[in-house]
Amino acid sequence: MNDFYKDAVIGVMFTMGVVGFISGEFIVSTVLFAAAAISSNVEMSRRLSATASNNG
Numbered sequence: 001m002n003d004f005y006k007d008a009v010i011g012v013m014f015t016m017g018v019v020g021f022i023s024g025e026f027i028v029s030t031v032l033f034a035a036a037a038i039s040s041n042v043e044m045s046r047r048l049s050a051t052a053s054n055n056g
Helices: 003-023 026-055
Strands: none
Touching: 003 026
16 A cells, blocks of 8 residues: 555545534544544554664
8 A cells, every 4th residue: 555545545534534523423523533543643653663774
Protein backbone atom coordinates (compact mmCIF):
# COMPACT_ATOMS: atom_id res chain seq x y z
CA MET A 1 0.00 0.00 0.00
CA ASN A 2 1.58 3.29 -1.01
CA ASP A 3 1.64 6.48 1.04
CA PHE A 4 -1.05 8.24 -0.99
CA TYR A 5 -3.51 5.41 -0.41
CA LYS A 6 -2.82 5.36 3.34
CA ASP A 7 -3.20 9.13 3.58
CA ALA A 8 -6.43 8.99 1.57
CA VAL A 9 -7.90 6.31 3.85
CA ILE A 10 -7.01 8.32 6.97
CA GLY A 11 -8.51 11.45 5.40
CA VAL A 12 -11.73 9.65 4.50
CA MET A 13 -12.06 8.25 8.03
CA PHE A 14 -11.54 11.72 9.50
CA THR A 15 -14.02 13.32 7.09
CA MET A 16 -16.64 10.66 7.81
CA GLY A 17 -16.06 11.25 11.52
CA VAL A 18 -16.79 14.96 11.06
CA VAL A 19 -19.94 14.17 9.05
CA GLY A 20 -21.04 11.68 11.70
CA PHE A 21 -20.45 14.22 14.46
CA ILE A 22 -22.46 16.89 12.65
CA SER A 23 -25.35 14.51 12.02
CA GLY A 24 -25.45 13.45 15.67
CA GLU A 25 -23.98 9.97 15.37
CA PHE A 26 -21.56 10.44 18.22
CA ILE A 27 -20.58 6.80 18.72
CA VAL A 28 -19.80 6.30 15.03
CA SER A 29 -17.85 9.56 14.84
CA THR A 30 -15.85 8.65 17.96
CA VAL A 31 -14.88 5.29 16.47
CA LEU A 32 -13.89 6.90 13.17
CA PHE A 33 -11.83 9.61 14.88
CA ALA A 34 -10.09 6.98 17.01
CA ALA A 35 -9.35 4.79 13.99
CA ALA A 36 -7.94 7.75 12.06
CA ALA A 37 -5.79 8.85 15.00
CA ILE A 38 -4.42 5.39 15.71
CA SER A 39 -3.65 4.58 12.09
CA SER A 40 -2.03 7.99 11.60
CA ASN A 41 0.15 7.54 14.69
CA VAL A 42 1.16 4.02 13.68
CA GLU A 43 2.11 5.24 10.21
CA MET A 44 4.11 8.15 11.59
CA SER A 45 6.00 5.92 14.02
CA ARG A 46 6.84 3.54 11.17
CA ARG A 47 8.15 6.42 9.08
CA LEU A 48 10.21 7.76 11.99
CA SER A 49 11.72 4.38 12.82
CA ALA A 50 12.58 3.81 9.16
CA THR A 51 14.21 7.24 8.97
CA ALA A 52 16.14 6.67 12.20
CA SER A 53 17.41 3.28 11.05
CA ASN A 54 18.51 4.72 7.70
CA ASN A 55 20.42 7.55 9.37
CA GLY A 56 22.32 5.18 11.61
